[in-house]
Amino acid sequence: MTEERLIIxxxxxxxxxxxxxxxxxxxxxxxxxxxxxxxxxxAEGHGEAAAAGHEAVSWTKRLYVNLWLNNVYxxxxxxxxxxxxxxxxxxxxxxxxxxxxxxxxxxxxxxxGGAVMLIVFLLGGHDIFHWTHEYLYDVNDERYDPIIxxxxxxxxxxxxxxxxxxxxxxxxxxxxxxxxxxxxxDLHGGTSYYHKSIRISAMFLVVFGVTSSLSAWDWVLSIDxxxxxxxxxxxxxxxxxxxxxxxxxxxxxxxxxxxxxKMVNANHLxxxxxxxxxxxxxxxxxxxxxxxxxxxxxxxxxxxxxxxxLGGNDGHYKWIFFTNxxxxxxxxxxxxxTRDAKRQMIMLKIVTIAILAGHWLDFYxxxxxxTLRTGAGIGFIEIGxxxxxxxxxxxxxxxGLAKASLVPxxxxxxxxxxxxxx
Amino acid sequence: MTKKFVLGIYDDEDVLLQAIENVRAAGTNIYEVFxxxxxxxxxxxxxxxxxxxxxxxxxxxxxxxxxxxxxxxxMLGFDWPMxxxxxxxxxxxxxxxxxxxxxxxxxxFGMVITFFIVTKLKPSFKVNVxxxxxxxxxxxxxxxxxxxxxxxxxxxNLLRTNGAIEVNEKxxxx
Numbered sequence: 001m002t003e004e005r006l007i008i009x010x011x012x013x014x015x016x017x018x019x020x021x022x023x024x025x026x027x028x029x030x031x032x033x034x035x036x037x038x039x040x041x042x043a044e045g046h047g048e049a050a051a052a053g054h055e056a057v058s059w060t061k062r063l064y065v066n067l068w069l070n071n072v073y074x075x076x077x078x079x080x081x082x083x084x085x086x087x088x089x090x091x092x093x094x095x096x097x098x099x100x101x102x103x104x105x106x107x108x109x110x111x112x113g114g115a116v117m118l119i120v121f122l123l124g125g126h127d128i129f130h131w132t133h134e135y136l137y138d139v140n141d142e143r144y145d146p147i148i149x150x151x152x153x154x155x156x157x158x159x160x161x162x163x164x165x166x167x168x169x170x171x172x173x174x175x176x177x178x179x180x181x182x183x184x185x186d187l188h189g190g191t192s193y194y195h196k197s198i199r200i201s202a203m204f205l206v207v208f209g210v211t212s213s214l215s216a217w218d219w220v221l222s223i224d225x226x227x228x229x230x231x232x233x234x235x236x237x238x239x240x241x242x243x244x245x246x247x248x249x250x251x252x253x254x255x256x257x258x259x260x261x262k263m264v265n266a267n268h269l270x271x272x273x274x275x276x277x278x279x280x281x282x283x284x285x286x287x288x289x290x291x292x293x294x295x296x297x298x299x300x301x302x303x304x305x306x307x308x309x310l311g312g313n314d315g316h317y318k319w320i321f322f323t324n325x326x327x328x329x330x331x332x333x334x335x336x337x338t339r340d341a342k343r344q345m346i347m348l349k350i351v352t353i354a355i356l357a358g359h360w361l362d363f364y365x366x367x368x369x370x371t372l373r374t375g376a377g378i379g380f381i382e383i384g385x386x387x388x389x390x391x392x393x394x395x396x397x398x399x400g401l402a403k404a405s406l407v408p409x410x411x412x413x414x415x416x417x418x419x420x421x422x
Numbered sequence: 423m424t425k426k427f428v429l430g431i432y433d434d435e436d437v438l439l440q441a442i443e444n445v446r447a448a449g450t451n452i453y454e455v456f457x458x459x460x461x462x463x464x465x466x467x468x469x470x471x472x473x474x475x476x477x478x479x480x481x482x483x484x485x486x487x488x489x490x491x492x493x494x495x496x497m498l499g500f501d502w503p504m505x506x507x508x509x510x511x512x513x514x515x516x517x518x519x520x521x522x523x524x525x526x527x528x529x530x531f532g533m534v535i536t537f538f539i540v541t542k543l544k545p546s547f548k549v550n551v552x553x554x555x556x557x558x559x560x561x562x563x564x565x566x567x568x569x570x571x572x573x574x575x576x577x578x579n580l581l582r583t584n585g586a587i588e589v590n591e592k593x594x595x596x
Contacts, residue, residue, distance in 0.1 A: 288518060295515050296507060338476070421462050 023387030030380025057375030064124025075113035080244025081106025094416035108400030114168035273342030327358035482532025
């Protein structure tokens with residue numbers, strides 16, 4: 001088995017920097033427009049704007065929420081990379097060995113994700129999370145909120161902060177541990193690294209099971225502080241997982257189209273395609289399970305969540321609500337149904353890009369109604385922030401990918417992966 | 423009526439796959455290959471086309487979806503309208519679980535029944551075991567003999583040079 005090194009040319013890196021630069025320019029443009037009076041609809045006068053159903057939102061709030069949205073989204077994809085590798089180890093999987101370095105390198109974003117998460121929370125916590133306001137817990141204040149005050153043992157500044165740091169410390173620890181073993185295996189060979197990786201992965205899966213749910217409650221669910229859903233941890237996990245799988249598949253295809261990963265063939269793509277297909281349905285299953293129970297029971301404190309996303313907020317989110325279902329369920333379901341579609345790069349490419357965009361919208365739909373309400377939109381600030389994050393993510397990801405051989409040469413199952421046949 | 427077959431017996435999977443390719447390249451039609459277990463890639467070398475069963479599954483599933491939706495809409499919306507939980511008579515979200523189940527049920531049963539019909543598999547189905555060792559540790563390649571057309575010694579030679587450990591003849595009643 002020969003090593004295969006990824007070379008990131010200066011040109012490619014410049015493209016990523018250009019992406020960040022365009023993002024920053026758009027962001028600044030968006031901020032200036034917002035700061036000068038909330039965009040075009042605001043210029044018509046405040047009364048009219050309010051009548052049109054647009055709430056004035058300060059640009060700082062909109063910026064913080066966008067930073068949070070993108071960071072949660074990209075951190076999730078990075079985390080799913082580590083999770084994917086761990087699952088493959090614990091399952092003694094052979095087929096995925098040739099593509100294993102790609103999910104592995106996704107994890108390089110985790111430290112950046114942690115830093116951004118911490119900074120955004122410390123600076124913009126009040127703008128994103130209603131529960132961070134001190135007065136909600138003060139019985140003598142007229143804005144005292146008994147429901148939120150009841151959640152204080154869990155939802156309080158310090159515990160939240162400690163939890164956030166704990167998740168990232170654990171994730172980064174396990175990521176580095178797995179990655180170090182994987183690289184040492186390349187250098188020294190033998191099966192001891194493999195067996196060790198299985199034990200590390202098993203431990204990580206337990207940690208992941210708890211932290212993925214907890215982080216989903218903390219970072220996404222607590223935005224809608226009064227509302228709760230016992231399915232929510234799963235829902236966010238499903239969204240992260242399918243986006244991560246789409247990111248892995250898309251990277252494999254792009255690398256292959258650029259002449260790398262020569263031993264990866266239609267059989268590996270087929271399995272990745274099955275993963276993407278299956279888990280887009282899994283996401284829908286979770287989505288529907290959450291929706292139907294709330295719709296059926298029709299308890300106001302629960303159904304408010306969907307009212308805000310459908311008829312409420314002046315129907316501001318209605319199109320996203322349905323687009324979400326079409327892009328993330330109907331489209332991959334119908335397009336990836338046949339065997340041939342899963343074995344063709346072009347089909348997989350279209351679907352994975354759609355899923356990545358679709359799940360960004362899914363997170364948008366989870367976060368915006370609870371924070372910006374009718375003041376949300378998809379404008380320069382949103383596109384700019386996303387481009388900046390995408391550029392930074394791709395820079396760290398490709399840099400990590402270039403650090404080691406794309407083929408784990410001394411993995412005990414590499415031969416099995418080369419001859420994979422479905 | 424009986425048919426005559428030449429059976430090439432193989433004891434190695436890789437030799438068998440190579441032999442199939444060579445025998446087919448020599449212009450000989452292979453009637454069937456018997457194996458104790460599924461062999462990877464044997465469909466390709468035998469030139470067997472992919473099953474069209476998934477297409478059946480799709481249309482059976484589609485039938486299940488439409489049947490379930492029609493049934494529920496007709497029953498709860500027109501035949502015997504009832505107010506359940508204050509919801510409208512025709513409430514799509516409430517119909518989804520049943521629709522899903524019937525889609526899966528129809529697709530699965532449709533596939534199984536189609537499979538039985540296409541393969542003529544029924545309780546009275548008689549299996550011709552050409553060589554009992556194909557259920558244990560040998561691979562058996564069966565080639566139909568056409569009286570007066572098949573050159574027996576050339577066929578024997580072809581199988582042997584391609585690694586057959588035995589070449590037998592067998593008459594099978596149809």
